Amino acid sequence: MAKTKALSDNQRSVLGFITMAVIGIALYMATLDEAVRPPAYVYAILGGIVVVAQLAKDQLGVRDSTTAAVSKTTSASLQQFRQPSSEQIGS
Numbered sequence: 001m002a003k004t005k006a007l008s009d010n011q012r013s014v015l016g017f018i019t020m021a022v023i024g025i026a027l028y029m030a031t032l033d034e035a036v037r038p039p040a041y042v043y044a045i046l047g048g049i050v051v052v053a054q055l056a057k058d059q060l061g062v063r064d065s066t067t068a069a070v071s072k073t074t075s076a077s078l079q080q081f082r083q084p085s086s087e088q089i090g091s
Contacts, residue, residue: 005060006060007056007057007060012057015053015054015056015057016057018049018053019050019053019054019057022046022049022050022053023046023050025046026043026046026047029042029043030043
């Protein structure tokens with residue numbers, strides 16, 4: 001398999017946490033009084049951070065996805081030990 005850039009589950013979790021933290025900060029800043037509220041461009045920067053983090057998370061994918069796909073494919077020559085659904089119900 002070719003080596004591609006991808007994220008591990010831990011890295012995806014960290015990106016998700018950062019995204020949620022930035023959204024939480026933006027929501028908190030929106031509740032501040034008008035006198036201490038930051039300018040509008042700060043919200044645009046925070047929104048840009050969230051968008052970039054989500055795009056990176058979605059576009060890079062999961063590092064182990066190819067391994068999982070390969071493990072799900074089965075060889076027709078192997079015995080599968082599967083029963084028809086009518087036998088599983090016990091009718």
